[in-house]
Amino acid sequence: MGLGRYLLRKFLWYLGALLVALLLNFFLPRLIPGNPVDALVGRLSQGGAGSDQLQAMHTQYVKEFGLDKPMWQQFFIYLGNLAKGDLGTSFMQYPASVNKLVGDALPFSVALQLPAILFGWLIGNLLGAIAAFKGGWFDKGAFVGSLFLSSMPYYCLAILLLFGLAVWYPMFPQGRAYSLGLTPEFSFTFLNDAISYWWLPFLSLVLIFIGGQAVGMRSMAIYELGSDYVNYGRGLGMKDSQMVRYIFRNAMLPQITGLALSIGGLVGGALITELVFNYPGMGSLLFGAISSNDYPVIQAITLIITVTVLMANFAVEVLYGFIDPRIKATQGGDKS
Amino acid sequence: MSRLLEATNLNAAYLTPEGREVKAVDDVSLYIDEGEILGCAGESGCGKSTLGNVLALTARPPLYPISGRITIDGQTISLDRENKVPRTWRGEVVSMLPQGALNSLSPTARIRNLVGDVMKAHDAKMGKDEALDRARDRMKELGLPPRALDAYPHELSGGMKQRVITVISTLLNPKLLIADEPTSALDVSSQRALVEMLREMLNQGIMKGVIFVTHDLPLLKSISDRIAVMYAGQIVEVASAETIADNARHPYSTALLNAVLAPEPDTLVKRVEGIRGAPPSLAKPPSGCRFHPRCGLVMDICSAKQPAPVGTDLEFACCHWTAQHPDQVIRVEDVLARNDEVEE
Numbered sequence: 197m198g199l200g201r202y203l204l205r206k207f208l209w210y211l212g213a214l215l216v217a218l219l220l221n222f223f224l225p226r227l228i229p230g231n232p233v234d235a236l237v238g239r240l241s242q243g244g245a246g247s248d249q250l251q252a253m254h255t256q257y258v259k260e261f262g263l264d265k266p267m268w269q270q271f272f273i274y275l276g277n278l279a280k281g282d283l284g285t286s287f288m289q290y291p292a293s294v295n296k297l298v299g300d301a302l303p304f305s306v307a308l309q310l311p312a313i314l315f316g317w318l319i320g321n322l323l324g325a326i327a328a329f330k331g332g333w334f335d336k337g338a339f340v341g342s343l344f345l346s347s348m349p350y351y352c353l354a355i356l357l358l359f360g361l362a363v364w365y366p367m368f369p370q371g372r373a374y375s376l377g378l379t380p381e382f383s384f385t386f387l388n389d390a391i392s393y394w395w396l397p398f399l400s401l402v403l404i405f406i407g408g409q410a411v412g413m414r415s416m417a418i419y420e421l422g423s424d425y426v427n428y429g430r431g432l433g434m435k436d437s438q439m440v441r442y443i444f445r446n447a448m449l450p451q452i453t454g455l456a457l458s459i460g461g462l463v464g465g466a467l468i469t470e471l472v473f474n475y476p477g478m479g480s481l482l483f484g485a486i487s488s489n490d491y492p493v494i495q496a497i498t499l500i501i502t503v504t505v506l507m508a509n510f511a512v513e514v515l516y517g518f519i520d521p522r523i524k525a526t527q528g529g530d531k532s
Numbered sequence: 533m534s535r536l537l538e539a540t541n542l543n544a545a546y547l548t549p550e551g552r553e554v555k556a557v558d559d560v561s562l563y564i565d566e567g568e569i570l571g572c573a574g575e576s577g578c579g580k581s582t583l584g585n586v587l588a589l590t591a592r593p594p595l596y597p598i599s600g601r602i603t604i605d606g607q608t609i610s611l612d613r614e615n616k617v618p619r620t621w622r623g624e625v626v627s628m629l630p631q632g633a634l635n636s637l638s639p640t641a642r643i644r645n646l647v648g649d650v651m652k653a654h655d656a657k658m659g660k661d662e663a664l665d666r667a668r669d670r671m672k673e674l675g676l677p678p679r680a681l682d683a684y685p686h687e688l689s690g691g692m693k694q695r696v697i698t699v700i701s702t703l704l705n706p707k708l709l710i711a712d713e714p715t716s717a718l719d720v721s722s723q724r725a726l727v728e729m730l731r732e733m734l735n736q737g738i739m740k741g742v743i744f745v746t747h748d749l750p751l752l753k754s755i756s757d758r759i760a761v762m763y764a765g766q767i768v769e770v771a772s773a774e775t776i777a778d779n780a781r782h783p784y785s786t787a788l789l790n791a792v793l794a795p796e797p798d799t800l801v802k803r804v805e806g807i808r809g810a811p812p813s814l815a816k817p818p819s820g821c822r823f824h825p826r827c828g829l830v831m832d833i834c835s836a837k838q839p840a841p842v843g844t845d846l847e848f849a850c851c852h853w854t855a856q857h858p859d860q861v862i863r864v865e866d867v868l869a870r871n872d873e874v875e876e
Binding site: 427428429430435442445519520 | 588589590592619620621622623624627628630635636637638639640641642646649650652653654684686697700701704
C-alpha cells in the first residue's frame with residue numbers, strides 16, 4: 197500500500213466522520229426542549245405588543261426560519277445553504293447573518309488563543325526540557341510550579357488575575373475586548389486599545405498552557421534521558437550537545453500531537469475564559485446561542501470546530517509520517 | 533604478548549536514596565593481555581555489569597566509581613567520585629557493546645546519522661561522507677551489507693542490529709571492548725555469527741582485547757581465553773576457560789559451572805543440583821570469604837579472614853581451602869554438601 201492510498205483511505209474516513217458530525221450538529225440542538233421562536237416573541241411581548249400581533253409575528257418567524265417544514269427538509273435546506281457558504285441567519289440577533297456573527301467573533305478568539313498556544317507550547321517545552329536536564333532545585337521549582345499551574349482550573353486563574361491585576365493593582369482594564377465607543381477595525385488606535393484588554397485573558401491561558409506542556413515535556417525528557425541509547429551514546433564518547441538532539445527529537449513526538457490538536461480546537465474559543473473576561477469571541481457567542489436555542493449559530497460553530505479538529509488530526513497523521521520513521525513504515529506498508 | 537589492561541583496586545558503589553553506599557565492585561583487580569577475550573561470569577547481582585560499566589567509564593548516578601587505576605595500552609586514568617573522564621577516552625580507548633535488543637539506537641535516527649555523529653565527536657574535522665565511507669568499508673570487511681547504514685533501527689533484524697551496533701562500537705578502533713550481554717537476546721545462529729565476528733575483529737586488530745560479560749556459561753566457555761568468576765562484587769577466580777571448566781580452584785566456580793548441562797546421553801535423567809540460596813546483599817556482605825555461608829568446604833578461617841589471591845595476575849583463586857589443599861580437585865558434591873542447611 198503506497199502513501200497515496202494510505203492518505204486517500206484516511207481522507208475518506210475523515211469525510212465519513214464529518215458527515216456524521218454534520219447530522220449530529222444539526223439534530224442535537226433541535227432536540228433541546230424549548231422553541232426559539234417562543235423565546236424571541238416572548239421578549240418582544242415585553243415591548244407591549246398585542247396578542248394578535250404576537251400571534252402573527254410568531255407565525256411569520258416560524259415561516260421565515262423554515263421551522264414549519266419537516267426536520268429532514270430543513271436539514272437538506274441547511275446542506276444546500278452550506279454548499280453556498282451560507283451559514284444561515286441568527287434567530288436571536290435577527291436579521292444578522294451567522295457568517296457575520298462568526299466573522300466578528302473569530303478574530304478575537306484566534307488573536308487570544310493562537311499566541312497563547314504557540315508561546316505556551318514553546319516556553320513550556322523549553323522549560324520542561326531544561327528542568328529535566330538540569331535536575332536539582334531548578335527542576336523541583338519548575339516541576340512544582342508547572343504542576344500547580346496545569347492542575348488549576350482556567351477560571352480560577354482568570355479570576356485571580358482579574359482581581360490581582362485589574363482590581364487590586366489596576367494595570368489592565370477589567371473585562372471586554374476594547375473600550376466602549378470604539379469599533380473593531382484595523383487602525384492603530386483600536387489595536388493599541390485592544391491589546392491592553394488582551395493581556396489578562398492571554399496570561400490566564402498561556403500560564404496554564406505552559407504548565408501543562410512543561411509537565412509533559414519534563415517527564416518525556418527524563419524518560420529519554422534514562423534510555424539505553426543515551427547511555428550507549430555516552431559510552432561512545434558523544435558530546436552532550438549531540439545527545440540532546442537525539443533526546444529532543446524523541447521527546448518531541450507526543451508534544452507535536454498536542455500542539456496540532458490545540459490549534460485545531462482553538463476556533464471553538466476559550467469558553468470560560470471568554471465568559472470571565474466578557475470577551476466577544478467564539479466561546480461567548482456559542483454560550484449565548486446555546487442558552488437561547490439559536491440553532492443556526494450553534495450549528496455553525498460546532499461545524500467549524502468539527503472541521504478544524506478533523507483537519508488538525510489529519511495534519512498530525514500526515515506530519516507524523518515525516519517525523520517518526522516507524523510510522524512511515526506502517527503507512528507505506530513496509531516492514532514494521 | 534604485552535599487557536593491554538591493568539585495572540587495579542577498583543571500587544565502585546551505588547548510592548541508595550537514603551544516602552547509603554552499596555559497594556558493587558569491591559577492590560577488584562583485573563589484567564588482560566593483548567589479543568585476549570576475557571569472559572566474566574557470575575550469578576545475577578554479582579557486579580558483572582557494574583564492573584563492565586566502571587571499566588567502560590560509563591558509570592552514572594546512582595553508580596559512582598570510588599577509587600582505582602585503569603591503564604589501557606600505556607594510558608592511565610585514576611578513578612574518583614568526581615568521575616571526570618576525558619570524553620574521548622570513551623569510544624577510542626575503551627568502548628562498550630550493549631545488548632542490541634535494548635533500545636541502544638535512537639528510533640528516529642538512521643544508522644548513518646549515528647555513525648556520522650560518533651565520528652564527529654572524536655574528530656571535528658571529519659566530514660559526514662568520510663565517516664560514512666569508513667563505516668561502509670568496515671561493514672564490507674566484516675561481510676555485512678553496507679545498505680544497513682541507511683536503515684532505521686526498526687528496519688533491521690535483531691541479529692543484524694546487534695552486528696551493526698558492534699561495528700559502531702568499534703568504529704574508532706578502541707583498544708578494549710566491553711561487551712555486556714551482547715548475545716542474550718539473539719537466537720543461537722545469530723549468537724554464533726556475532727561471536728565469530730568478534731573473533732575476526734580481534735584477529736584483524738580492530739580492537740586489542742575484549743571483556744565479555746554474560747550469563748550464558750556454555751557460550752562463555754567457547755568464546756573466552758580466560759574466565760573471571762565474580763561473586764558478591766569480587767573476583768573469586770580467574771583462569772583459562774579449560775581450567776575453570778574442568779579443574780576450577782574456587783568452590784563457587786565449580787558449583788557455577790556444574791549448573792551447565794552438556795548434551796550427553798544421561799542428560800535427560802540427570803538432576804542438576806544448583807547452589808542453594810542467593811548471593812548476599814551487597815549492602816551487608818558476610819565476613820571473611822563472602823561465599824562461606826553457602827560453601828560445603830567451609831572451615832573456621834573462612835568466616836574470619838578474607839582469603840588472599842593465590843596464583844599469578846592472570847590466573848588466581850581466592851579460597852582458603854584451595855590454598856591449604858593445592859593439589860586436590862574440588863568435588864561438586866562437597867561444595868553442595870551444605871545445600872540442606874542453607875535456606876532457600
